[in-house]
Amino acid sequence: MSEASAVRVxxxxxxxxxxxxxxxxxxxxxxxxxxxxxxxKKSELLLRSNPVHKKIPVLLHHGKPIxxxxxxxxxxxxxWSSAAPAILxxxxxxxxxxxxxxxxxxxxxxxxxxxxxxxxxxxxxxAAGQLSAALQLxxxxxxxxxxxxxxxxxxxxGYLDIALVSHVGWVKAVExxxxxxxxxxxxxxNLAAWAGRLCAHAAVADAIPDADKLVEFSVKYGSFSKPIxxxxx
Amino acid sequence: MSEASAVRVxxxxxxxxxxxxxxxxxxxxxxxxxxxxxxxKKSELLLRSNPVHKKIPVLLHHGKPIxxxxxxxxxxxxxWSSAAPAILxxxxxxxxxxxxxxxxxxxxxxxxxxxxxxxxxxxxxxAAGQLSAALQLxxxxxxxxxxxxxxxxxxxxGYLDIALVSHVGWVKAVExxxxxxxxxxxxxxNLAAWAGRLCAHAAVADAIPDADKLVEFSVKYGSFSKPIxxxxx
Numbered sequence: 001m002s003e004a005s006a007v008r009v010x011x012x013x014x015x016x017x018x019x020x021x022x023x024x025x026x027x028x029x030x031x032x033x034x035x036x037x038x039x040x041k042k043s044e045l046l047l048r049s050n051p052v053h054k055k056i057p058v059l060l061h062h063g064k065p066i067x068x069x070x071x072x073x074x075x076x077x078x079x080w081s082s083a084a085p086a087i088l089x090x091x092x093x094x095x096x097x098x099x100x101x102x103x104x105x106x107x108x109x110x111x112x113x114x115x116x117x118x119x120x121x122x123x124x125x126x127a128a129g130q131l132s133a134a135l136q137l138x139x140x141x142x143x144x145x146x147x148x149x150x151x152x153x154x155x156x157x158g159y160l161d162i163a164l165v166s167h168v169g170w171v172k173a174v175e176x177x178x179x180x181x182x183x184x185x186x187x188x189x190n191l192a193a194w195a196g197r198l199c200a201h202a203a204v205a206d207a208i209p210d211a212d213k214l215v216e217f218s219v220k221y222g223s224f225s226k227p228i229x230x231x232x233x
Numbered sequence: 234m235s236e237a238s239a240v241r242v243x244x245x246x247x248x249x250x251x252x253x254x255x256x257x258x259x260x261x262x263x264x265x266x267x268x269x270x271x272x273x274k275k276s277e278l279l280l281r282s283n284p285v286h287k288k289i290p291v292l293l294h295h296g297k298p299i300x301x302x303x304x305x306x307x308x309x310x311x312x313w314s315s316a317a318p319a320i321l322x323x324x325x326x327x328x329x330x331x332x333x334x335x336x337x338x339x340x341x342x343x344x345x346x347x348x349x350x351x352x353x354x355x356x357x358x359x360a361a362g363q364l365s366a367a368l369q370l371x372x373x374x375x376x377x378x379x380x381x382x383x384x385x386x387x388x389x390x391g392y393l394d395i396a397l398v399s400h401v402g403w404v405k406a407v408e409x410x411x412x413x414x415x416x417x418x419x420x421x422x423n424l425a426a427w428a429g430r431l432c433a434h435a436a437v438a439d440a441i442p443d444a445d446k447l448v449e450f451s452v453k454y455g456s457f458s459k460p461i462x463x464x465x466x
Contacts (some may be wrong), residue, residue, distance in 0.1 A: 052337065052370060064326060071332045078325035091313035093297060099304045104285065137285060 007032040008060040012039065012064065014217045016110075017069035018057040020166035024076040026203035027157060028083045039221050070102055073162055081143050085156045094145075095159075097205050100164035101141050108134035109167050116174035117218050128180045131171070132187065138164065139188040145189075150197055157201060165208065173214035188192045240265040241293040243279050245272065247450045249343070250302035252440050254400035257309040259436035260390060261316045272454050296361040303335055306395055318389045327378075328392075331385065334374050335396035341367035342400050349407035350451050363414045364404070365420065371397065372421040379423075383430055390434060398431045398441065406447035 007025065011018030025032050037043055037056055049058040049065035059066045061077050061079065066072050077087035088095050094158055112131035115122035145160070152160035171183050185192045194196050209217075242265050244251030248374050258265050270276055270289055282291045282298035292299045294312065299305050310320035321328050345364035350353035363390065378385050378393070385393035418425045432441050442450075 061326070066326070066329045066333070068333050068336055071329050071336070074332065075325055075329040078328060081325075092308055092314075093294070093299070095311060096299045096304050099307065100301050101297070103301055103304070107388040 006062050008035050009033070009054045009056040010035045010037060010043070010049060010060070013213060014055055014209060016166040016170055019169070019209075020069050020162045021057045021059060021072045021076070022207045023157075023162050023166065023204055024073045024087060024206065027085060027162075028076055028080045028089065030076065030080055030083070050185055055227070069166075070106070070163065073159065077159070087157075087162065088159050089153060097141075097145065098158060098160040098163075099140065101145075101152075102162050104134070105138065105160075105163050105167065109171070113167070113170050113174055116178045116180070117170070117222055119218075119222050124178055128178060128182070131174075131182055132180075135171075135182060135188050135191060139191045142190050142194060146194075151194065157198065157203065160200060161194075165195065165204060168195050168199060169208045169211060172211035173218065176211055176215050179219060192200050239295055241268050242266070243268045243270060243282060243291040244275070244289045244416055245270050247442060247447060248289055249403055250397040252402070252442075253302050253395045254292060254305050254309070255440045256361035256390075256395050256399065256437055257306045257320060259440065260320065260395075260403060261309055261313045263309065263313055263316070281386065302395065302399075303321060303339070306392065310392075313427070319391075320395065321392050322386060322429070329400045330374075330378065331391060331393040331396075334371065334378075334385075334393050337367070338396050338400065342404070346400070346403050346407055349411045349413070350403070350455055352451075352455050361411060361415070364407075364415055365413075368404075368415060368421050368424060372424045375423050375427060379427075384427065390431065390436065394427075398428065398437060401428050401432060402441045402444060402447055406451065409444055409448050410451060 007030055007092075009018065009025070011021065011034065013036070021032075022032075035045065037046060042054055043202055046056065046058060047054055049060060050056075050067040053067060055067070057067070057069055057072060059072045059075065061075075066075050073087060085184075089098060109131065111120065112127040112134070114120040114130070115127035116124055142152060146154065149155050151157050152164070168183065175182050176182070181187065183192055183195055198204055238263065240263055242251065242254055242258070244254065246269070253269075255265075263440065268276075268278065270279060275287055279289065279291060280287055282293060283289075283300040286300060288300070290300070290302055290305060292305045292308065294308075301309050306320060342364065345367070347353040348360035349357055349364070375385060379387065382388050385389050385397070385444055390428040401416065407413070408415050414420065416425055416428055431437055
């Protein structure tokens, strides 16, 4: 078994939850094989590897499966603990604060994004408002945690950076789809600058899909209940 | 500042999410002061300590607040890392599996419990079925993880034991409220035996409220949409 095939990721390039696993592996310099799922058709390997949720991403390490993206990111940090950089902060309190906000992001962003791209029913204007309000809280957390440095993790990309940046592609895509400004310099100047910086980072640049590609993906595979641009907004 | 007032828990005795924080602290032998919230009235301290969610539990450690129960349990393990026992397993893969199932439990159990105790609307029979199915999956995980030993954590109480046992009081209460068998020897023999063992554990016994007290609490404070025992079931 080659070093790369010791680590396999079952995923889909467009999934924010998959993206964060890839970023964690790239940060740690871990070689991996990407096993691409087909949209709308779950592979035997996926069903066998994550029988509980039947969802991507799954990390297979020497054949042993791990599911749930934030669980995987923590696993990558712990299983390759000697490979720099550390993903979780060293200080227990800061770790807790990173975990708190990562959970907040996953509670608040995906439902609003699904509504804005038309996958879920719901009031688009309300969803845009909720997403915007969430980003503003996260902006305030960024100011506090980064202490004037580049990332949530300070000088280095950390757990919370990974948790949030994985959604940036879709936030930018729904800005186009719904015609709203979200990750906007005028609204969240610090996060907007952070996103620009982080999306240019070597471990991140290739993993975050271009917003136009995601819009295309959404048109092709999303179950739109409304026209893509509903005009007025 | 005394050693106990260095650690304060803002909570309510009936909350499963608060219970798990207390168990973690008791396991580690950490003295704490319990700051009881009043039902239906959020204290200034709570609002100031958890402005994002305004929810219990909050752990205050030398005044610094941490929210979200599983985040707090991990914090307790990491901040008192030299105090035995370790709560998270040592092996990265086993840690990931514990985290996966803890998340599963919090995704599946509370919504079904809320429906069965009448706090949320919903089909009670369906909720009982979902709760039962979830417990059966967790039973299978127990058999795999405990390897014939007493707990999910093997010989010692671990993260997943804490995550699940904190719901046991309410599971038993909704058995009475809805007249259904859930954590039942015939259905989930291993979990039923595990619950009996763990609820007698020194760090757990005082923290898990009696089912009858929870039923009483539910009658007093719950917003019942139906009579407590709807007869037929």
